[in-house]
Amino acid sequence: MILNNRITRITVGILLLILAAAVLLPGLTGLTSLDGTVNARFATLNAPIDGEITGAPPRIGTPVAEGETLATIRNERVNRTVLASLRAEYRTALDRATALERERDELVRLRDQLAERLSVFQSATISSLERELRILRKRVEVSRAQDVVAKVDLDRRQELESKGIFTRKMVEAAEAAGAATGGELEISNLTVELLQQRLDAVRQGIFVVVDGQNDVPYSRQRQDEVIVRINDLNTRIAENRTRANQTEQQMIEEEKRVRSLESATVPSPFDGVIWARSVVGGSNVVLNNEMLRVLDCRELFVDILVPEVDYDEIYPGREAEVRLLGRGEVFKGQVQALKGSSAVIEKDSLAANEPETEERNARIRIMLEPSALNTDFANFCQVGRTVQVRIAKHNLRITQWIKGLWFSLF
Template structure:
């Protein structure tokens, strides 16, 4: 019995030693803290900052406007030049429109005059042709009457006499020459002239009906028609110039709109958060005049929670990115699963320049490790537990089964 108690005692001592050594000498960090990245809002323009009264640590939402910078002396020279150019373009467009309207009125007036002249000229040729045809008919009738009288006075030709005698050749008497009277020269010339005039007038009438006038001069169209053709050609040029001017006015209006957007953007710039987080630090005061790029606010990005810790060299050399880890909060003892993300090692001070909580001297004397712990986002209803401390464990420990029951 005594031996049994001795063995059991020895076993308990060994188990206790194993538990103590397993808990204390396992892969664990000396200290660990919940950390997050910081974002600095800077002034995009030079101007005066307007900022409401914000409490440090206040919760911010994505898209929430936190401050604004106004520049009352924004450069508008380019915008003014574009507006002036646009006004000149509008004036030229209106001038071309007026010229086109006046030219259209002149074209309409000359069209009426040309049409009236064409109708009158065609009617004139028709009248002259009718009288020419009447004169030709009279002359032809007179010529026919003269030809009939000549035919009535024409004598019959004598019979050729028959030769007599016993000679081998018959002798014939030569027929007397008879001269037929012709038309009088004056009548023939008048008849030919009448026929020529009828032909010319017929051709002129056909051309006049097509808008070409061949009588009373060498011009194929009257002055009104020539002027009308000239105005129509010039009006086509005015129309083309007007369309080009309209396109230029539209292009300038579009450029003015873009320039106004640019001026408004340079004249007033709101500063808004792009993520969910907390106000960490105020770097400027309400009403302060800032230059472009100067910091205004520093925000804590609660969407980028990580746990940073320091480990010994032996533990650090055994770790690899992607290895599993556990984070146990101090005080509550809650345990969260995580994944090793970064192994910075010694001399990681510069990595904490963009993090909310800087590393202490003792931390930097060891080897830095960063672990992603997604479960921290839901801790305390999403209260962003930056600064909470605890310990990181990278190996299984003897009492993990007991912690699971708790």
């Protein structure tokens, strides 16, 4: 029979060897995983303010560019009480400063008028004192002449007395007259000095006290009062101006705050595709409510599970080949991180589920190199597609396999 033919038996044996080699060789030459999934992260966009969505946000699956406006929020119920109060306070401070400046300007004009009057009074006083001084100096000259006459008369009488012509009484009368003229001369000189001092003081704008009476004119007194009032007004004007400036700064900040609460736009943080949407045009949103999820296709990766006995065969930097299930195209990748079977897995903002297992499998994350997948926005960058991953072994390591088998048996 044909089945008992030697050639047939040899052929069947060769086919069985080839089949065994085809089954065992991939496991000996590399690690293959069929439970991988293309995955990526997404950015969650929350509402920056309370308000209402104007316009329709992009639909799910819509490609978006970095900086593109995805949603606009308007809020017509913003509290503007503080801003109105600051504006009223600002206007009040400016009005007060303006009113005080008008009062100060009027007082400045009054001060100038009083200064003119004082100047006229000072000029008149100087002229009067100069005339009095000239009169007193003439009197001094007369008194000096009289004093000379008295001295000459005294000398003549004393000479005649020595000759027995005049009596002693006549000489004494001449002495008394000489003493009187000398006193008058001294008084006149002192009066001239006093008047000269007054004149010098008036020329300097100082009006001295005469006979216990204050000789300071009313214009000077009123001018001093006006100057004090002007200084007080300048202080109050500066205070109100400072207050107005401070209020203006507060008002600017409050206006910025109100504008930021009245309207806000939500831009796309990067080039991607709308993954999920929880609002529509006209929806009311609250601060920090989730609105959209944008898929980040810039970094695609694959999470796979491999037996933990092969943990040491895989390390960061190892190259890997990734093939989408149902497609022949192979994409390059590189091992990014490894975690043991008992490692705590922190949930991340991933678009696809990570593979789960109850066996002793290590978790391997493979980062895909940039390819056409990163811009395949129409298909969500193939996120969620099942892939086959293969990582080649450097050697068969039969010795290590035998040692592991011996350790397990004995």
